Every structure is written in C-alpha cells, then in structure tokens.
Amino acid sequence: MSFMQALGETGLASRFRLLIYDNSPSRSSVPDAMPLPSSYIHDPANGGLTAAYDAALRLAEKEGHEWLLLLDQDAVINASYLKELGRRLFELAGNRQCAVLAPRLLAENEIISPARVLWGGRLLPVDKTLSGIAPWEIVALNSGALLRVAAVRELGGFNPEFWLDYLDHWIFNRLHHAGYLVYVMDAELQHALSVRNMAEMPTARYENILLAEGRFYQCCKSPFENLIYGLRLLVRGFRMLVLPGRRRFFRPVLAHLARHLRLKRPALAKRSEK
Numbered sequence: 230m231s232f233m234q235a236l237g238e239t240g241l242a243s244r245f246r247l248l249i250y251d252n253s254p255s256r257s258s259v260p261d262a263m264p265l266p267s268s269y270i271h272d273p274a275n276g277g278l279t280a281a282y283d284a285a286l287r288l289a290e291k292e293g294h295e296w297l298l299l300l301d302q303d304a305v306i307n308a309s310y311l312k313e314l315g316r317r318l319f320e321l322a323g324n325r326q327c328a329v330l331a332p333r334l335l336a337e338n339e340i341i342s343p344a345r346v347l348w349g350g351r352l353l354p355v356d357k358t359l360s361g362i363a364p365w366e367i368v369a370l371n372s373g374a375l376l377r378v379a380a381v382r383e384l385g386g387f388n389p390e391f392w393l394d395y396l397d398h399w400i401f402n403r404l405h406h407a408g409y410l411v412y413v414m415d416a417e418l419q420h421a422l423s424v425r426n427m428a429e430m431p432t433a434r435y436e437n438i439l440l441a442e443g444r445f446y447q448c449c450k451s452p453f454e455n456l457i458y459g460l461r462l463l464v465r466g467f468r469m470l471v472l473p474g475r476r477r478f479f480r481p482v483l484a485h486l487a488r489h490l491r492l493k494r495p496a497l498a499k500r501s502e503k
Contacts, residue, residue, distance in 0.1 A: 235306045235307055250272065252273070252280075286382070303420060346402075361413065374397075394437060446489075463483075
C-alpha cells in the first residue's frame with residue numbers, strides 16, 4: 230500500500246512493472262485496478278525469497294527490464310525514495326560497473342542497512358555522511374535494493390542454498406568479488422527487522438539463521454575468516470547466557486560452532502561464479 234501511495238504522489242507508475250509473489254498457504258485477494266502493469270503468483274509451497282526473486286528476475290529478462298527492485302512486505306516505501314531512484318538512475322546511466330542502489334533502512338530510527346564489511350566479517354552500519362558509490366565492500370538488506378538484472382544473471386541468479394536467510398549477504402559478496410559497485414542512497418526507509426526482537430524469536434528460527442550464516446562463511450569467506458567466525462561464535466554463545474531472554478540460544482550457538490568446525494569448505498563459491 231505504501232508503494233502504491235508513493236507512486237501516486239510521484240507520478241512514476243509508468244516506470245514500474247509490479248510482481249506480487251505470495252507464499253502464504255491461502256491465495257490472497259489483490260485489487261483489480263492497479264496504477265501500473267502487475268501480476269500475481271501464489272506459491273503455497275513457500276519457496277522462500279529465492280523462488281520469488283528468481284521469478285521476478287525471469288520476468289525482468291523476458292520483458293527487457295534493466296533493473297530489479299526487491300521489496301519485502303515489511304518495508305515502508307515513500308515518495309522521496311522513488312524520486313531519488315529516478316535521479317540516480319539518470320546520473321548512473323553510463324556506469325555499468327554500478328550494480329546496486331541501496332537506500333538506508335531504519336529500525337527504531339537506527340540505521341541497520343547498508344553496512345560496511347570489516348575485517349573478519351564484522352559489519353558496521355553506514356552513517357549519514359556516506360552518499361554515492363561506496364569505496365569499500367558493502368552489504369545491504371534485500372528490501373529496497375535495486376539490482377542490475379545483467380549483474381545478477383552473471384552470478385547465475387539467486388542462490389537456492391540461501392532460500393531465506395543470508396541471501397542478501399551472498400548476493401552482495403558475490404557482486405563485490407565480481408567487481409561491481411554499490412551506490413548508497415540518501416533516501417531512508419522504515420523497516421521491521423525480526424532479529425532485533427530475539428526475545429520473541431522461536432529457537433528453530435534462530436537455528437535456521439545460524440545454518441545460513443555458517444553456510445555463507447563456508448562458501449564465501451577464507452579459511453582464516455572462518456577461524457575468526459568460530460571465535461566470534463564462541464563469544465556470542467557466552468553472551469547469550471548473560472543477556473535477558475537469550476539464554477535458550479546458548480546451546481544452539483555452541484552446537485552450531487561444533488558443527489561448523491567439522492565442515493569442509495564446499496564448492497558453492499565456484500558454482501555461484503559460473
């Protein structure tokens with residue numbers, strides 16, 4: 230609804246084509262009248278983000294679109310964001326090396342995305358002083374990111390190994406290593422982030438995040454970075470013991486650490502670069 234309202238305020242509906250991908254158990258009702266070309270796909274099997282994004286990628290390629298805008302249901306779109314997208318695309322028209330435009334995402338007025346990837350895999354959210362092409366490796370949440378279709382296809386599409394969690398980490402890591410750049414926008418969007426409320430998170434949900442996180446490190450990071458990741462997991466596990474409402478995550482973190490140390494580095498990185 231916020232996307233439709235922003236389109237109405239900016240008059241940019243003619244520049245978009247909308248795909249609504251619904252992975253809920255029951256089919257949802259969609260308004261008959263849309264201010265832009267649109268289609269609806271119901272996937273009760275719930276193939277996760279990868280299935281939805283790949284469907285959109287194929288549609289973009291079929292219809293000859295250069296860019297793919299990813300929007301989750303919990304992001305709030307505003308007119309200033311859409312206006313800046315239009316301006317930046319005009320400015321970057323000749324820069325084929327720029328593969329992503331990423332807005333700042335805020336949760337409770339705190340910037341949570343994009344973030345600079347530091348040594349050892351630590352993340353540092355950008356501040357308000359950064360605007361334009363990032364001079365270092367960047368990772369951003371999927372929602373609100375505008376991706377160059379040709380660059381994503383060069384990676385082979387969206388990796389099904391990361392069907393829900395860490396798909397954003399994987400895509401930004403692979404784009405960075407392929408030599409592509411990220412443009413950090415001035416626009417800010419409000420976004421709900423589930424991991425910020427761990428007191429209400431089911432243990433099984435956090436275990437799935439850990440599995441995806443470990444898979445990402447195994448396939449995309451060096452052996453030394455995996456060693457640092459193991460040390461950080463150990464520290465995280467003991468922090469869970471003292472943080473309110475998180476003691477139940479202590480055992481899953483240690484179990485994941487033990488499992489991670491036994492794993493061999495798979496050939497997933499080579500597969501993603503085909």
